[in-house]
Amino acid sequence: MGLGKLLHSHHEHADEGGTIDRPRAYDVFASIGFLGGRRTVFTRLATAARPRAGDRVLDVGCGTGYLTRILSPVITPTGHITGLDPSPAMIDHATRQAPANCTYLTGVGQDLPFPDGSFDLVVSSLAIHHMPAAARPEALRQMFRVLRPGGRLLIAEFRPPANPAARHLIGLLSGPAMRHDPHDLLGTMIPDAGFQVESEGRLPHLMYYVRATRP
Template sequence: MNERRHGHGVLGHRDDRRDYIPAAGLDALLPAYDLISRVVGSPRLHRRLVELADLRAEQRVLEIGCGTGNLTVLAKRRQPDAEVVGLDPDPRALARATGKAAGLGIRFDRGYSQALPYPDGSFDRVLSALMLHHLEGEARIRTAREALRVLRPGGALYLVDIGGRVSPSDGFAARRQLRSERLRPNLGDAVPQLLLGAGFAECVELTNLVGRLLGRSTFYRATRAA
């Protein structure tokens, strides 16, 4: 594990009637979303994120931008005694997630990461997988602040997304990452700086995985002060 520390002492992209990006980018692609996710390697990232989050019995866990619920379902199956909630703005994706999670006791809510519909200090863990790079500008900042707000003191956000300390030697997909304007806010230490700026006490770069189609994906833990 390669760990780097940074510290100090919904998927919306524009304000119109379709103010989120559907799970597969287009509504018509939603039936193929799970297949696409498997092809690009999302299950491996989900498994690693849940391992790193070290979920415990009786914890309350929220996934923001849950899409069709793959990570949410995995978290619940890994820790059946945790209370797990998934949130996404896309009603079609949530319908699929609800069907996939039948009998598991997971709650799915419709909402936006930048305006979470939960009281302060509601969760022990917040999870986010491959969602942050869809957000721009103020939506990124508000999402980070909202994740902090709904965490209990000492709670943590566990996040994986494309980017981090990307190198051309990571391969073709990584070289595309370095040229992408969309991914620029995720490169280098931009994600830790975003989270620290939102008020997290510490952000730890936990590890990374390099895939042929996604390039480098980096895992972070950002902790709310106890």
């Protein structure tokens, strides 16, 4: 059995989406997968998101809350982070470790339960590929809706290795959803949702990000 099947509540087809319902196993897998560099990579992601003191932040597909806990001390004392994930198990796990300025809710990116303009910053890391393909454009439109004008967006996704054998091995370990090239996965969804793309870049351990703003 591949690790992807072990972590998911069901076998996940690359375009059908799915949830991860084993948070402790996921954190172990992530630590192994990042070869001990998970903290470094996500700290760089947090920096790329340009958080500010007092920000209202939304993390779509927050998982165990790992990125929110890195952002938490940066936006204090008046800021607040909301983490959203479709897996109740992930939300329970994140809530048990929550800093004082973080709260977590069960929900999906394509139906964000927040008023227009609720946030200064929206982040989403390693989450888009878990959404059903048909729901991904709406999820980006929802992120645009809940950001205030001038608000910032950071989307980060897995970047499969160029080597075909290594790519195949990643697929066996993590499931078909992580075989996507991030450019194919995201396509034009971010500008199509109304965002102005500012930059994109690569990080170590096969990560790719896009930074954008809501005009």
